[in-house]
Amino acid sequence: MIAMADLFALLMPSENSAYSQQVDIFAVAFFVFILALAAPVFILIVFYAVKYRRGKPANRMHPPKRNLTLELSWSILPFLLMLGFFGWSTALFATRYFPPGDAxxxxxxxxxxxxxxxxxxxxxxxxxxxxxxxxxxxxxxxxxxxxxxxxxxxxxxxxxxxxxxxxxxxxxxxxxxxxxxxxxxxxxxxxxxxxxxxxxxxxxxxxxxxxxSSVDETLAAAGAVLFRSHGCSGCHGPSATVHAPKLEGIYASPVPLSDGTIVTADDQYLRDSILLPQKQIAAGYPSIMPTFQNVLSEEEVLKLVAYIKSTGNGSAADANP
Missing domain, CATH: 2.60.40.420 (Cupredoxins -  blue copper proteins)
Incomplete structure (x- = not known):
């Protein structure tokens, strides 16, 4: 026979983070909660099916007695517990989208x-x-x-x-x-x-x-090579004569757009600016940048983004003027 520990190992894979432990605790707690709600119903179904399988005369002259406290309890308490599980699961889900700054x-x-x-x-x-x-x-x-x-x-x-x-x-x-x-x-x-x-x-x-591991250059250094070889420095470099946004320290900075909105220069914004330059045009600049879609691979775009990020962090600059 399979030991309980072996059975549990089959049902629950090994854990390798604090998050996975929290997910397992939530899953077990929710399973126990559902079992506590469902088990009495199925147990009583079997019990009464056996007890009254041949029928039994019943006095129907008087209405059955009601227990309002019991009826409210089995409705309100499970509802409040479900709200608690909803809040718990939402908190677990939300933590996935806020990585630490030192990651x-x-x-x-x-x-x-x-x-x-x-x-x-x-x-x-x-x-x-x-x-x-x-x-x-x-x-x-x-x-x-x-x-x-x-x-x-x-x-x-x-x-x-x-x-x-x-x-x-x-x-x-x-x-x-x-x-x-x-x-x-x-x-x-x-x-x-x-x-x-x-x-x-x-x-x-x-x-x-x-x-x-033998490497010739860092990801940001490889992005700097691409930045120059594809002509990006001709418009965005410090000595460029073309009226184009400067990229030093732009990462994580607010960027005003021509439509009046303001976005944060995160990884997605930088990627879109390279491949879809007409999607979000910076305020005060002409719409003249060519697209690099079908020119750069995803790996090359990531290298360019790494290079731009390496030039400085706008939020850090704001915190340390």
């Missing part, structure tokens, strides 16, 4: 049928991701072709990767080891083999892994 930023490109990971120091990986223990990790993800979905059971996290936009997923691994990942969205012929693994290492092991 390690790793870019991810999904394509048929592989996962490409790019570390800020320049190291690239395919279907493997090395991350340090107890360090928040933020994944900025883009798809090169169709919709994919990054699913890591040990983290209890799944995030769609959609063409034309960036999506994020973050986690803080608290156990070393190797944990599998897969694509949870049907994406074509070889969808079933689009998997990989996350390898969690101690801080020292991760540092040695970084130093042992």
């Amino acid at each position: 390690l930023n790793i870019d991810v490109v999904a394509k048929q049928w592989m996962w490409k990971f790019q570390h800020p120091e320049g190291q690239g990986e395919i279907d493997e991701l090395h991350v340090p223990l107890d360090q928040p990790v933020k994944l900025t993800m883009a798809s090169q072709d169709v919709i994919h979905s990054l699913y890591v059971p040990a983290l209890r996290l799944k995030q769609d990767v959609v063409p034309g936009r960036y999506t994020i997923m973050w986690f803080t691994p608290d156990k070393t080891g190797t944990f599998w990942l897969t694509c949870a969205e049907f994406c074509g012929t070889d969808h079933s083999v689009m998997g990989g693994k996350i390898i969690v290492m101690t801080q020292g092991e991760y540092s040695r892994w970084l130093s042992g």
Whole structure:
């Protein structure tokens, strides 16, 4: 017979973050709550079906006695508990979209049928991701072709990767080891083999892994090369004569647009400005920038965004005038 511990291991995959533990606690608590609501009903159905299977004479001269307190209790208490579970689940869901400021930023490109990971120091990986223990990790993800979905059971996290936009997923691994990942969205012929693994290492092991991986330049340095080779510096450089927005320190800054609205220069805004320059035109500047769609790959766009981010952070500048 399967031991209870083995059965639980089959039903609940291993945990590798504080978030996954919170999700498991919520799932077990909600299961117990539903069981407590449903079990009495089914038990009484069986009990009365057996007890009154042959019928029984009943005096119907007087109406049955009512217990208003009991009737209100079994309606109001479950309703309040459901509201509590709703608030609990909403809080768990919301934490997925607010990564810490000190998170390690790793870019991810999904394509048929592989996962490409790019570390800020320049190291690239395919279907493997090395991350340090107890360090928040933020994944900025883009798809090169169709919709994919990054699913890591040990983290209890799944995030769609959609063409034309960036999506994020973050986690803080608290156990070393190797944990599998897969694509949870049907994406074509070889969808079933689009998997990989996350390898969690101690801080020292991760540092040695970084130093042992041969790279020519960091992600931002590679973006600087693209910035010059594609002529971006001719308009956006410090000595440019063309009337174009300066990009130094623009990241996380408010940007007024020609339609009167104000947006924040985040990763998505920078990406759209490169590939869809007519979508959001900065106020006071002519609409003359050409599109780089079908010119730059998703990896190259991520490198350009990394370079622009490396020139400075507008919110940091505001905090330290």
